[in-house]
Every structure is written in structure tokens, then in C-alpha cells.
Amino acid sequence: MDNLQVYLIIAALLFSLGLFAVITRRNAIAVLMGVELILNAANLNLIAFARFGGMNITGHIFALFVIVLAAAEVAVALAIILNIYQNFNSINVDEAQQLKQ
């Protein structure tokens, strides 16, 4: 636990799982969860680097801004998802593909 690599590996795992969710899940909300996992992986990295880079608080602030962005992103994304739901009566990402034409 006093080892940077452990945290990095956990973050890498979270990132990969999040990416997997983004690629494979059909439900838009599940895709959003994947995005949250990815953001958390990034945050974990930032804070781990802050701790092992001489307790540099700038890393924390960066992570704080990431959280802020995540909150904004989720709010807007959910609003869009609700819109999609009203239009298609479904929130499966692969069904909302009218731009294809």
C-alpha cells in the first residue's frame, strides 16, 4: 500500500473495465457508468501521483475539477438520454442512429 504501482494497476483495471462498458453496453445509462469508471480511474491516478510526487496538492485540485466536470457531464448526458427516451421510447445506443442516413 506504500507502492505507487498498486494504485496504477487498480486504475488501469478500472479504466479497461470502463472502456469495456462503453464499447459493449447497449443501455445508454450503463455506458455512462462506464464513463464514470474511466473518470474515477483518472482521478485515482492523479491522487496517487500527488501522494508519491512529494504530496503535491495540485493533483488533488485537478481531481476536484475532474469531479466537477463529471457532475456537469452526467447532468447534461442524462437530460439528453431522457430526450432520446421520449423520441425513441428506448435508450439503447445502437437504436439511435438516424444520423447514419
Next chain:
Amino acid sequence: MNIFLQYTLLIYFLPLIAFGIQIFVGKRLPRQGDWVSIGAVLTTLILSLALFAGMLLNYNPHFEQNFSFTWLETANFKITMGFLIDNITIIMLLVVAIVSSASHIFSLKYMAGDPRYSRFYAYLSLFTFSMNGIVLANSLMLLYMSWELVGLSSYLLIGFWFEKDSVANAGKKAFLTNRVGDIGFFIGIMLLFTAIGSFSYSDIFAGVADGRITGTLLTLAGIGLFMGAVGKSAQFPLHIWLPDAMEGPTPVSALIHAATMVAAGVFMMVRVFPILTPDAQILIAYIGGFTALFAATIAITRTDIKQVLAYSTLSQLGYMIMVVGTGAYIAAFFHLVIHAMFKANLFYGAGSVIHGMHHALHDLKDHKTDPQDMRNMGGLKAKMPITFWAMLISSLAISGIPFFSGFLSKDAILAGTLALVERTHSHHLLLIFGFGAALLTAFYMFRMIFITFYNQPSRPQIFARMKESPRAMLIPLIVLSVLSVYIFYTLPNINPLSDKGWFTHLVEAKESLVPGGINPTVHDIEESIHHSHTPAMITSLIVAAMGLLLAWLMYFKKTLSAEVWAKRLKPLYNLSYNKYYIDEIYNKVLYRPFLKLADWVAYLDWNVYDKYFINGFGKVTVWLAKIVGIADYEGLDQGVVDSFGRGTKRLGGSLKKLQTGKIQSYILFAALAVVIILILQVL
């Protein structure tokens, strides 16, 4: 903060602020917010005048201020952005500010009542901002960004009345044609960047002087940069967009497609001149010279008043490009400044005439007659005296008549060309280009003047309703006419035959930085120009007088009939009238073959694959029974044809699958690409 930096920051950002205000809240402001843009541009005019006055007081040819900040820094390279302020910048800023202010004021009446009035001013402000970016940039990076921005605002303004199909198409054509040139420009910039590792002029100059990029590569980089100029300054073979761009509102044609944006290419060449190799220079000279003559021969048969001016602009830009190639590149900048004034004036004059025609036709409820066709005009001198005088003065200037500004710069250009021929004892073709274009320029300009303003009115009922334009449109005409007099460019010297003055003192030619001494030095060039000055001046006067006389005989006295001569020179006339079929050629060699290829594939699919494979199954069985002898051929046919069709279809099918419209498969491909890059890194 440094006073120069303060002024230039204001000049740079005020139009951008005006653009932001106009685009978001312009419609709700009183008078649709035109005063926001006009206020901003007039402030930049005052600030530019202040800078200009400072430059004159300083009177130092070596004045230069460089401001830059780091925009992006990585481990391997650093990109800086900033302003370079020297005498060229200050003069060009003033030119842009004057023409832009004139355009803003002219549009007050010209665009009055347009449903997108406030947006028009927003676009004008955006253009002014981007053009100032080109002028102020101290690096190719900022230059390129502003370059694309002026392209965008040009597109928006050409297509301003996009409800009409031809207008929308003209906008697209301009944008796409410029794209072709910009690819070359980008390659040129990147060649320099990879060799030298910086975008800023000073670093690039130092790098070239150090020999970090030499020989063919440097020539290629120079030609790449020149390709950008070919696109933006509408040189042959990418000139096709400029005449079509005349579909835009006339103040836009004056500001963007005559005075400033199309001159950006020339301005850029002036900036980067010290790194051009002799090979690149000769190519530039020939392209420019050819465009000058080529466009002039088209201009003599145009009947649309704006088209005459458009081809005349092409021709004059060709002049500037040509002289950059001959080494006397200061003359190009000189002509750029002077041309901006008189050509903008000509366009405002044409706009004033079109405005009058438009209202007369409107009163007559005539919507069929073309208000821009000179054949519907005639005798307008009596009705629009101020417009007439303004256009006459500018025509005298562009034809190179002494006492007017155009004489000075045209003379400098022709002297520079003659000097090159005398130095190298070759390239005599350039002389034909230069003097031929000078002859034709005088001819077509006075053809326009005589047809439009003299003779009997061709349509009396329109003529009766014509009247002089309102004052807001006349002010720019008067100001720019005054600025077409020679004395503003030669003070303190008042000899009308010599271009020596503040301009030649303050703008000094830079030595070529290409190592090895393969380019002539500034001293050599000046020496040879000194020798060729008088013969060039006399010849240019003679050819201009000839052109003027010819126009007078044909279109005023009518002792030479234009129709008879057109018939006599039928093939030449047709070539000129149809603009040398360039658009048709492009259509044939580029556009059609693509369509044909598509047709061919479709044919294969329908007529060969479907017919023989699907319907032909039954027939083939019969044939096989009947004629076994030629079944071999059929089988062969079918094997080949069939696989062709199927291959095409399969390729199409698998390509179609890539474009699924599913976001997730796009992400998957992105991730896949990362994986591939990762694997390549490991290997």
C-alpha cells in the same frame, strides 16, 4: 505595457468583440447594431492612423518590434504566437482599416433593409479581425490560422444571399478551391517546421541562413507556401473562384475580393521572400505573369461590370506575384497598397451604379433585366457625376497614367521585370506578359468607362429613373479617389514620375537568406532596376496610351467597330468570351471522370452482373445445350465478369459495414487503433 502592443492588441481584438456582440445580440440592438461594428472599425482606423503617424515621425526603415508568448510547450518543441510590428505591418494595417471602414460605411445604405443586416456586419467584423491576424502574425502558425479564418469569412460573405443557388455554389467553389491551395501551404509550413522546429519568421529565417534546410527541400517549401498564395490570391490555375465570388454583395467584393484578402497571398510572399530559392522565384514569376496577361484577355470581353473588375483584379494580382518572383518584391507590396485603394474605389463605384440600376429597375417593376450588365447602361455620366469622376480617377490610376498612384507602382513592377531580363538575358516572355497586360488593362478599363458613362443611354426608361447614390455611399468614393493621387505615396518628393518617397525609404528590401549566394543581392537588384527604370517607364506609357486610344476609337468614336473586330478574330474572341473554357476543362477532366467511373461501376452491376448472372442463368443453360462450342467463352466471360461485379459489391458491402452509425463501434475502432499503435511501439 508597450504602447505598440497596446495599440495592436486593441486593433486586433476590437473587431472580434464587435463580432461577438453582433452575432449574439445584434438583432435586438437599435439599428440592428450596425454602430457596434462601425464603431469598432473606426476605432481601429484611428489607432492605425496613430501608428502610421508614429512610423512617419520615427522615419526609421529598420523599425521592428516583436511580441510573442508561448502557446504550447511540449518536451520536443515549443510553439509561440505573437505579433511582428514593422513598417510593412503598420502600412498594411492602415490599408485594411481604411478599406474596411469604407466598406462598413458604404454598406449602411447598400445593405439597408436586408433581412440579415446585423449578421452582415458581424461577418464584416469577423473578416477584419482575421485579416488583421494575417497582417500582425509573427509566425506561420498564427498566419495559417488567420488564413483559414479569412477563408471562412469570405465563404460566409460570398454566400450571404444563399437563397439563390448560384450564390451558394459560388461560396462553396471559393472554399473548396482555396482548400487545394491550402494543402500545399500546409505542406510548405510543415516542411519548414520539421527542418527548423519553429513556426516564427525570425527562427525560420535564421534556420534557412544556417543551412538547416537547403536545396530541393527549400525550393519545395517555397513552392508549398506559394501554393497557398495561388489559392488565396487566385492565380492560374486556381483563379476560377474569384470571378464567381462576385455573386456576393458589392462592399464585400471591394473589401475582400479586391483589396485585402486576395492580397493576403502577396503579403505572405513578401513576408517570406528571403527564403525563396531561385527556382521557386522563377516559377512564381511565370505563374504571376501568365495570370496577369491571361486574366486581362478575358476581361476585355466581359459585359458584367463586376466581372470586368474581377478579372482586372486577377490580372493586377498576377502583376504583384510576378514581381515577387523577379526579386524586386518591394514593388509588389507597393502595388498591393496602391491597388487596394483604387480597386476598392472601382468596386464601390460599380456598387453605386448597380445600386442606382437596381432602384430604377425596381421602380419599373422589371425583375428580368440584369442590373450589372453594362449593355443596359450608357450615358450615366450626366446622372451620377460623383460616381463617374471617382471611377474615372481610379481607371486612370489602374491604367498607369502619370499623376495617379497606379503609375508609380506599375512602373516599379515593369522596371523590376525588365531588370530581371537584363540581369539574366533570358525570360523575355515575362516582358510580353507585363507590357501586354498593361496595354489590355488600359483598354478594358476605358471600354468599361465609355460603355457605362458615355454615349447614348441604351435603355432610356431606365436612364430616366437613375439618380446619384446617397451620401453614405459617396463618402468612401471621394476619400478613396483622393487617395488615388500619386502625391500620397511619394511625399516629401513631388515629382510625379519618380516613386522615391516615404514608402521607398521606410520599406526596405531584405537580403535573401538562401545560403550559397545563388540569389542576387539587394544591391544588384537595385542597380539593375536603376538602369531599366527609364526604358520601362517610356514603354509602359506608350502601351497604356495605345490601349486608351484603342478603347476611345472603338467605344467612343466608334470608328473601329467592336463587332466587326470580334467577328474577324472569332476564334480568339470565343476563347476570351468563354474564359478559355477553364471551368469546362475542370469539369471534363476532374468532375466528369468521377461521375463516369461511378456510372461504369453501376453499369457493371446492373447490366452485366444482374443481367447475365441472375437473368442469364436460364439462358445460359439453353446456350450450353445449343452451342457447346462457344460455351467456353461464355463461361470465361461469366467467370471474369461475375467476380468483378461480386468483388465490387462485396467491397461496397464491407465498406458499408464500417459506417454503421453506431457510436460504440466507432469507439471500438478508436481503441483498436490505440492497440495497434501500442503494438507497433513494442515491436
Next chain:
Amino acid sequence: MINLVFWFFVILIVLSAFSVVLNKNLIYAAISLLLTFLGIAALYVFLWADFMAGTQVLIYIGGILILLLFGIMLTHKITSVKISHTSVQKGIGGAVVLVLFIGLLWMIKITPWKMESAMEPEQTVNTIGTLLMTDFLLPFEVASVLLLGALIGAAVLARKES
């Protein structure tokens, strides 16, 4: 002892993250996500980031996750018992992600990480607060404007068309 707690949270994170990604029931996936967030908050404590741990619990669990649950509820007919969903392109997606993960592990292994030792601070809130009001004032303000924009934007988007 403290080691044991650490590894407990690590295993919690790994298991729950897998559950988030693979669970067929969306509600279960959301609950698993809660556990993941909680575990990460615990790791923050181990990284001496007490304030960040609190923020993580407050915003992620208290805000974002609740929002997600609302989203699930609003977009599914609650009467249908099974709130489930399926996955697409699992095979190739899994392969790509696996290769990516191995690549990341390999990169973590070969990189010579530059470590600096430091003392554990009493608490980080003070420093963060000072930094937010001095060095990071502009980003801080921009972030507030962004949040306001997101708030208004979300309200506008989600509003029923009249």
C-alpha cells in the same frame, strides 16, 4: 491489520467494478458502482487525500449515482420487473480492452517512476482552499460557470416540449 483493510478495499473495488460492467440487471450494476466509488474513496484515505475522499463520497455517491438511478427509473417502465439490458460486440471489445490492459500493465512496469518522499500532512483542506482562491481562481470560476451552464442546459434539454 491496516494492510488487511487495504487489500479488502482493493478486492471490493475489483469485484464491484466487474459487476458494474457485467451485471445484466441495471439496478444491481448501479449498486455495484456505489461499492466501487466507496472503495475508491477508501483508497483516497490511504493516499492521504482526506478531503478528496469526502468529496468522492458526497458528489459521486450522493449526487452522480443518485442521478443515474433516477435516470434508470425514469427511462424504464417500473412495472416490468426485469430492468435488464444486453451487450453488443462483446468478443472483439473484450479482446481489444484486454490487449489495452496488458499494454497499460506493461507500461506501468517498465516506466521508471520518479518517487519523492513526503510527510503526511495534518489535513489537506486548508491547502486546497488556499490554492483554489489564489493560483486556481480562474479555473475555479470557470468551473462554476460551467456548472451553471450544465444546470441550465440540462433543464432546457430535459423539459417536455409544450
